[in-house]
Amino acid sequence: MSEYGRLIEHEGRVVLEFERVFSFHRNAVFGVLTNPVFFTQWYPFATTSMDLRVGGKLKFDDGEGSIYEGEIFQLEVPASFCFKEIEDLLEIYIREEKQGCKMTFRHTFDDQSMAMYVAAGWHRCLHVLDQLINGQPAKWEDNAEELREYYKEAFHL
DSSP states (O other), X not given: OOXXXXXXXXXXXXXXXXXXXXSSOHHHHHHHHHOHHHHHHHSSSEEEEEOOSTTOEEEEEOSSSOEEEEEEEEEETTTEEEEEETTEEEEEEEEEETTEEEEEEEEEESOGGGHHHHHXXXXXXXXXXXXXXXXXXXXXXXXXXXXXXXXXXXXXX
């Protein structure tokens, strides 16, 4: 399985999809994924509050003076964590596998011209999430430009 994301069009919108396989039970992965202490380390915006329930609000700070609010529209422990951030949809599903679990991450948005940038960003974020799930400290690689070039070519942009 590739760690690279793929681009899908669905109902006139752009969907980036990534998959990750973990050797841990999905309860453990879900616990790290939704723990505010870890969430702020891998998610691209700082999280100022997190109300983990359907209809619960997530507040994000972009670090440049803007505060965004998201709303959880699906939460099934330990199978799904889905929320809307402005007009974007973020969906994370965790499925049991024989030797652990598989996580599917989807980001749905409108501006296809931004796909290579968004994909490179999520690629990096999910790499840090992988580190955290595996009990390692978050370490960001300096590979954003290389990833943008990869996704530009892969998505034919």
